[in-house]
Amino acid sequence: MGEARVAVLDAIRARRSVRKYRDESLNDEDLRAILEAGRWAPSGLNNQPWRFAVVRDTKVKDEIAEQTRYGEIIRGAPVIIAVFMDNEVSYDRVKDCQSIGACLQNMWLAVHALGLGGVWIGEILKNKDKVADILTAPETYELMAILAVGYPQHRKQKSHRKSVSELIFKEL
Amino acid sequence: MGEARVAVLDAIRARRSVRKYRDESLNDEDLRAILEAGRWAPSGLNNQPWRFAVVRDTKVKDEIAEQTRYGEIIRGAPVIIAVFMDNEVSYDRVKDCQSIGACLQNMWLAVHALGLGGVWIGEILKNKDKVADILTAPETYELMAILAVGYPQHRKQKSHRKSVSELIFKEL
Numbered sequence: 001m002g003e004a005r006v007a008v009l010d011a012i013r014a015r016r017s018v019r020k021y022r023d024e025s026l027n028d029e030d031l032r033a034i035l036e037a038g039r040w041a042p043s044g045l046n047n048q049p050w051r052f053a054v055v056r057d058t059k060v061k062d063e064i065a066e067q068t069r070y071g072e073i074i075r076g077a078p079v080i081i082a083v084f085m086d087n088e089v090s091y092d093r094v095k096d097c098q099s100i101g102a103c104l105q106n107m108w109l110a111v112h113a114l115g116l117g118g119v120w121i122g123e124i125l126k127n128k129d130k131v132a133d134i135l136t137a138p139e140t141y142e143l144m145a146i147l148a149v150g151y152p153q154h155r156k157q158k159s160h161r162k163s164v165s166e167l168i169f170k171e172l
Numbered sequence: 173m174g175e176a177r178v179a180v181l182d183a184i185r186a187r188r189s190v191r192k193y194r195d196e197s198l199n200d201e202d203l204r205a206i207l208e209a210g211r212w213a214p215s216g217l218n219n220q221p222w223r224f225a226v227v228r229d230t231k232v233k234d235e236i237a238e239q240t241r242y243g244e245i246i247r248g249a250p251v252i253i254a255v256f257m258d259n260e261v262s263y264d265r266v267k268d269c270q271s272i273g274a275c276l277q278n279m280w281l282a283v284h285a286l287g288l289g290g291v292w293i294g295e296i297l298k299n300k301d302k303v304a305d306i307l308t309a310p311e312t313y314e315l316m317a318i319l320a321v322g323y324p325q326h327r328k329q330k331s332h333r334k335s336v337s338e339l340i341f342k343e344l
Contacts, residue, residue, distance in 0.1 A: 003175060003179065004179040004182070004183065004285060005285045005286060005287070007175065007176040007179035007180055007285075008179055008180055008183045008281055008282065008284075008285035009205060009208075009209060009282060009285060010176070011176065011180045012209045012212050012278050012281065012282065013208070013209075013212050015212075015214075017214070032336060033181060035336045035339070035340070036181075036185070036336060037181060037184045037185075038339075039333045039334065039335075039336055039339055040184050040185050040187075040333060041277065042187075042189070042277070042280070042292060044294050046331070046332075046333075048333060048334055048339075050339065051339055051340075051341050052339050052340045052341070053340070053341060053342040053343070053344075054340060054342070054343045054344070055342075055343075055344045056344065057344040060344045084341075092294075092297075093269075094269050094297065094316070095294045095297070097265075097266050097269035097270050097273065098269050098270065098272055098273030098276065098294075098316065098317065099273060100270055100273065101269065101270030101271060101272065101273025101274040101276075101277070102273040102274065102276065102277035103273075104270065104273075104274065105213065105214070105273070105274035105277045105278060106184050106277060108214070109180055109184065109281070110180065110181060110184065112180075113176060113177045113179075113180035113181060114177060115177070120214055122216050122264075122267045122270075125264075125266065125267070135342050135344075136342070137341065137342070138341065141341070144266070144270065145270065159218070160218075161211045161212055161218075161220060162211065162220055163211075164204060164207045164208060164211055167207070167210075167211055167220075167222065167223055167224050168207070168223075168224045168225070168226060169223050169224070169225060169256075169309065169310065169313070170225040170226070170227075170307050170308070170309070171225070171226045171227075172225075172226070172227045172228065172229040172232050172307075
């Protein structure tokens, strides 16, 4: 348990956005491990509202890249995972968005644990309907985020957070 | 990397809801490690919308327990972490709820990695304003979920998920 404990807490602490990738395609085993992590997220009533589109195809990736100012990241990533919510199984907007967040975080932690790098792109939601069209997603599917994944060019990224004591407003 | 990889993917896969706890208080170091995991969640514009109330006090815990049909879980847990969104720093409802979900998942994975057990209670949101009143939360804080944490009585819980192939609607 000791080492597992350290590994999990470290992954949570050390995961960073990686926006530049080496020109190398992702192997299928790693991709499956990432999606596997996503599917084990918790959800209210275990409704599992997440649905995935996996895109390696350059032409389709380019079309999707047009829909965000972070297009360069998408073009540079060997694979992107578009995460949708199926509104047909959604039962509570707030809770289902939280579940999607848990699913994305699971996948991102898996990306990190696998020695890969990724970034969660939310800005593209401004064009979520266009992305759904490009991917000919079912009518009830709504884009929630795109996760770009690849082999990191570097891991120099730093980040900061408020301290725990700033976040606790009450302790009883 | 090999072992860390296994540890993280295992934690994601093996984490289960734990609803019954031993009658033992949680040590402060473990509690801090859980909150530490939560604070390192990603958020859009790094706005870190999560805020925490930590409750060990039996009387307050009982009052909160009245607000959900899962009150018994809350009464039986040595500590609960009420997670709020600060609507003053929120910039996008969908993305901020996703970030809260990532924060909750980080904490839940930490709980598991620490050998503890926990459960994410969302049903209590039906009385979110009453819980906010009990905790005298600032006006802009909105309850998002409660995480109950303790030493598990057992770990027999099973769960199931759709297969990855059921979740991928497109692969290009």
